[in-house]
Amino acid sequence: MLRIGEFARLGNVSIRALRFYHEAGLLEPSHVDAATNYRSYEPRQLRELQDIRLYKAMGLSLAEIRELLQKRPTPAELKEILRERRALLQRRIQDDLGCLARIEAQLQDTAMGDNPASWRIELREIQPVWVAAARERLRSYEEADDLFAEIERRIRPELVTGKRAALWHTCAKDGPQIDCEALRFLKRPASPTRGIRVYQMPATRMVSLFHTGSDQTIPRVYQTLQAWLKKNKFVSRGPKWEVYWLEPVQGNEEEALAEIRLPVLQRGECNRAA
Numbered sequence: 001m002l003r004i005g006e007f008a009r010l011g012n013v014s015i016r017a018l019r020f021y022h023e024a025g026l027l028e029p030s031h032v033d034a035a036t037n038y039r040s041y042e043p044r045q046l047r048e049l050q051d052i053r054l055y056k057a058m059g060l061s062l063a064e065i066r067e068l069l070q071k072r073p074t075p076a077e078l079k080e081i082l083r084e085r086r087a088l089l090q091r092r093i094q095d096d097l098g099c100l101a102r103i104e105a106q107l108q109d110t111a112m113g114d115n116p117a118s119w120r121i122e123l124r125e126i127q128p129v130w131v132a133a134a135r136e137r138l139r140s141y142e143e144a145d146d147l148f149a150e151i152e153r154r155i156r157p158e159l160v161t162g163k164r165a166a167l168w169h170t171c172a173k174d175g176p177q178i179d180c181e182a183l184r185f186l187k188r189p190a191s192p193t194r195g196i197r198v199y200q201m202p203a204t205r206m207v208s209l210f211h212t213g214s215d216q217t218i219p220r221v222y223q224t225l226q227a228w229l230k231k232n233k234f235v236s237r238g239p240k241w242e243v244y245w246l247e248p249v250q251g252n253e254e255e256a257l258a259e260i261r262l263p264v265l266q267r268g269e270c271n272r273a274a
Contacts (some may be wrong), residue, residue: 003031007041011049024062026052026069058085098123101232110223119210121228126261130189132160133197135181141172141215147182154193161185164247167239181239205233206241206261214253218242219251221260229264238263 006017021027022039027048029039048069055065073081102123132155134147142274148164161184169179192198207229211221229236241261248256 001040001042004029004039004041007046007049011046011053013053015050021049021052024066026062026066058082059089060085092149104232105274119212121225122208123264124206124208124261126201126206128200128203130186130198130200131165131183132185132186132190133181133199134195135169135179135197137177138178138180141178141180143178144180144182147180148184151182151184151195152195154196155190155198156186159186159188161192163245165241165243167241169239171240202261204238205265207236207264208259209263211258211260212254212256214256218258218260225260225262229262233267234264235267236262237265255267 002010004015004018008018011018018027018029018039018041022029027045030042030045032038033040048216049067052065055068060068068081071077080208132151134150135148136143138144152160163185165183165185167181167182167183170177172178186198187201190198208226209221209225213216226236230233241259241263243259243261244256245259246255246257
């Protein structure tokens with residue numbers, strides 16, 4: 001048998017680690033002296049110690065390591081475990097890269113002296129949602145109110161949530177007419193009716209920025225978002241979204257709250273999609 005100090009040197013661990021593995025139920029000494037409590041190990045236990053060190057280096061928890069040591073997986077089973085672990089770590093890396101990108105963006109915003117009290121730009125995953133939509137080419141933005149009214153006339157009120165939204169496929173600066181798709185979010189699918197399209201919008205990654213106050217200042221929000229996209233290597237794909245969470249009260253537009261959304265892809269994703 002090997003004394004604990006010898007076993008620790010051969011296994012490239014500390015004596016303290018061996019004591020910890022014993023107490024955690026990972027590696028029982030072959031013999032413990034009743035009088036001195038001194039631990040001794042069999043040479044074959046070095047193989048178990050190698051497994052423990054490998055699993056620990058892979059980031060497995062003590063409970064997971066204990067289960068593997070007890071189960072003694074076959075090479076095929078171990079390969080499957082390693083594949084699952086690899087997939088988990090890859091997801092964590094992607095999450096961490098996303099956190100890093102947000103930190104970098106915030107550092108750049110701070111360096112530029114942005115107002116810390118202003119709304120923050122967020123990258124969001126928008127979940128699928130059912131909508132009732134009316135789409136027309138308009139001469140002015142104000143005509144969008146007629147599209148909302150048409151939806152509200154033709155869709156049963158109990159199916160509609162309280163929020164309106166608009167997709168701007170083209171805006172006034174893009175041509176002589178405005179291509180607007182007015183939306184009302186639905187609690188559940190509704191039967192389509194003349195002039196109204198009912199469909200489920202798919203999950204979409206979007207960059208989002210809230211806006212309060214008059215519609216006259218919304219163009220500045222779009223300018224801010226476009227600057228953010230350029231700086232963070234994203235491109236906008238698809239129509240501009242405006243979600244009207246709080247409608248303006250007559251005589252007090254400052255109480256209005258809208259969310260401006262742009263569907264986005266990272267530049268590498270955009271090339272693959274093309």
